[in-house]
Amino acid sequence: MGKVRPLGGGSWVFFSQLLSNFGTVGAIAPSSPLLAKAIVHPLEDRPQRPISVLEAGAGTGVFTSQILKRLRRGDRLDVYELNPRYFGYLSRFLQGQELHSRGIRCNLYNADVRLLSQARPYDFIVCGLPFNSFDVQTVDEILEILMSHLAATGVFAYFEYSLPPGVRSRFLKAAERDRLRKVSLRIGRFVRKHQFGSRQVWWNFPPAKARFCRKASAGSGLPETSRDKTAEAQPPARPVKH
């Protein structure tokens, strides 16, 4: 397994954005190393040929580290992170990894993953996006875009917090409860159609389940959504190459 040089201060950077950006960060703490190892588990069975990997919503790079450890010469990693502060931290972290000498191409985008411009499909997509913080149209749109960029034999991995039913919604106003209910129904439908495996991780705050999904043979089955016009009107995001 490849070596990764840690960059300290990640937790502090993560917490510094929580209050001002809770709607997009959607977590009270960075994921634990155990959840990170669980979510990248499909890379243990990776093909021998070079692969393409996408990470959406990298935060301070807990999953990125575990992905990089498992990448080999010729592989490619594209990382999308919306938050400028996390992007800056990730950029410094990636600069310290000597990816060029390891033969790994890495592009880091400070952009919404809905601006994904890669034409080639990905073998593995790791998604750290907080679906429960989004409205149902955004969830549909993101799932549709990510699944359409997944290779026919590719794996899409994401996680959900394992909270007892009703705990989250108990403290919410009616409109928020309704939003959350619709998102849960949508995610539930997606999971029934696409999931082929999962791993429960108790050592995370809160405990979480990593879910592994792939394309359904009869198409993704996701509803057609009208793309975010603002996102479509913008030019493709430009990466920082590492």
Ligand SMILES: C[S@@+](CC[C@H](N)C(=O)[O-])C[C@H]1O[C@@H](n2cnc3c(N)ncnc32)[C@H](O)[C@@H]1O
């Ligand atoms: C729950 S945090 C997860 C961070 C990290 N993967 C982890 O597990 O600790 C979600 C991350 O997704 C980012 N994010 C939210 N919406 C995004 C979008 N549309 N495109 C790219 N990143 C997004 C947030 O800025 C945040 O860093």
